[in-house]
Amino acid sequence: MAKKPIHFGVIGLGLMGREFASAAARWAHLLDLDFQPVIVGICDTNPALFGWYQDNFPSIRVVTENYHDLLADTGIDAIYCAIPHHLHADVYIDIIRAGKHLLGEKPFGIDLDANRRIAAAAAEHPHVFVASSSEFPFFPGAQRAIAFAREGRMGQIVEVEAGLLHSSDLNPNKPINWKRIARFNGVYGCMGDLGLHALHIPLRLGWMPRNVRALLSDLVHERPDGKGDTVPCDTWDNAVLFCEAEADGAAFPMTLKTYRIAPGETNTWYITIHGTRGGVRFSTRQPKSLWTMEYSSGGAQLWCEESLGYTPPYATITGGIFEFGLSDALLQMWAAFCDELTHGRAGMRQPFYCATLDETTQHHRVLTAALRSHEMKQAVDLEGI
Numbered sequence: 001m002a003k004k005p006i007h008f009g010v011i012g013l014g015l016m017g018r019e020f021a022s023a024a025a026r027w028a029h030l031l032d033l034d035f036q037p038v039i040v041g042i043c044d045t046n047p048a049l050f051g052w053y054q055d056n057f058p059s060i061r062v063v064t065e066n067y068h069d070l071l072a073d074t075g076i077d078a079i080y081c082a083i084p085h086h087l088h089a090d091v092y093i094d095i096i097r098a099g100k101h102l103l104g105e106k107p108f109g110i111d112l113d114a115n116r117r118i119a120a121a122a123a124e125h126p127h128v129f130v131a132s133s134s135e136f137p138f139f140p141g142a143q144r145a146i147a148f149a150r151e152g153r154m155g156q157i158v159e160v161e162a163g164l165l166h167s168s169d170l171n172p173n174k175p176i177n178w179k180r181i182a183r184f185n186g187v188y189g190c191m192g193d194l195g196l197h198a199l200h201i202p203l204r205l206g207w208m209p210r211n212v213r214a215l216l217s218d219l220v221h222e223r224p225d226g227k228g229d230t231v232p233c234d235t236w237d238n239a240v241l242f243c244e245a246e247a248d249g250a251a252f253p254m255t256l257k258t259y260r261i262a263p264g265e266t267n268t269w270y271i272t273i274h275g276t277r278g279g280v281r282f283s284t285r286q287p288k289s290l291w292t293m294e295y296s297s298g299g300a301q302l303w304c305e306e307s308l309g310y311t312p313p314y315a316t317i318t319g320g321i322f323e324f325g326l327s328d329a330l331l332q333m334w335a336a337f338c339d340e341l342t343h344g345r346a347g348m349r350q351p352f353y354c355a356t357l358d359e360t361t362q363h364h365r366v367l368t369a370a371l372r373s374h375e376m377k378q379a380v381d382l383e384g385i
């Protein structure tokens with residue numbers, strides 16, 4: 001099948017820039033798609049990062065330390081942008097104003113005000129397609145949890161738990177980076193880094209919290225700077241948000257966790273939905289396992305484990321009994337972005353689309369309320385934020 005090329009520029013060539021490029025490089029993994037990303041431009045203020053890209057992507061013809069060079073290039077259709085949070089608003093707005101489609105990294109602005117400035121620019125350029133990165137919902141188990149909820153198989157919701165947990169900050173000797181400095185990462189701290197991951201599915205299912213009571217933990221106050229000195233580490237390490245949400249006119253509690261210090265965890269993303277007639281739970285800690293319960297009055301309450309194998313939204317060459325992982329989820333997310341860009345939402349090969357700009361705004365409202373809640377030591381209503 002002929003594939004329509006989508007010419008991409010990548011701004012920010014660090015951890016996530018490389019993941020994107022790697023996903024583009026194994027596009028052959030996906031079956032029956034009539035579009036393909038081609039990386040033609042790269043930009044980073046650190047030129048030491050250019051080599052890996054140039055060694056692996058002969059399609060690259062623009063290499064620059066100034067992202068305006070990519071925006072001025074008429075041969076570039078879309079930008080993937082993975083840079084520190086304090087730069088999101090200015091750079092995303094420039095990308096949108098240049099008429100380039102944008103897959104930006106979360107949190108889509110360092111704070112709610114920055115996010116709203118991006119949203120205003122997007123509203124002025126409706127022909128530019130803008131979406132946010134958030135890959136975990138593309139795991140087969142996450143997709144099945146979404147389907148379970150949408151099919152109404154759980155009855156009235158009892159409670160929802162979702163989160164992203166890792167433990168890399170348990171080591172006090174881990175050198176500081178921009179994600180641990182509020183000036184660059186934002187005052188949300190761990191919530192800005194991990195919050196959209198926790199909220200993406202609840203928001204997609206229509207479970208926007210009405211109010212939130214948050215407890216934030218600052219466990220590590222300083223870290224080595226990697227040059228022999230110690231510097232302040234002024235971001236929240238952990239956050240737990242107790243929210244009240246609503247489905248079908250009934251309120252239920254929703255607990256969201258974004259932890260950088262969850263001893264023993266390594267980027268564990270999870271969602272659990274308990275209902276009066278059934279429940280579902282999925283965690284990337286056991287990426288093959290989907291747990292479901294179907295309950296009828298007086299019947300046994302049995303959790304069943306199903307081994308899912310490799311059953312993602314977009315068909316691939318991988319056998320159905322194999323394992324699925326984070327880089328597979330990123331590949332699926334890229335396919336969804338390129339699919340929606342090429343065919344529009346209604347014409348997508350499968351219905352699950354990337355996180356929207358509006359969903360990023362809703363998540364910023366929740367995180368802003370969480371900051372206020374922690375400060376005031378009381379629940380904060382989302383109305384008016």
Ligand SMILES: NC(=O)c1ccc[n+]([C@@H]2O[C@H](COP(=O)([O-])OP(=O)(O)OC[C@H]3O[C@@H](n4cnc5c(N)ncnc54)[C@H](O)[C@@H]3O)[C@@H](O)[C@H]2O)c1
Pocket residue numbers: 011012013014015016017043044045046049065067081082083084085087105106107133134135192193
């Ligand atoms: N979706 C996910 O699972 C996930 C995971 C990690 C990070 N992220 C997000 O990705 C983004 C980047 O995080 P990362 O982990 O890749 O960070 P990183 O520090 O590894 O990479 C960021 C890169 O941006 C470059 N940069 C800084 N200013 C620039 C500028 N003006 N122009 C061009 N490049 C510039 C830096 O030199 C660096 O190479 C953040 O928004 C973060 O929240 C997403």
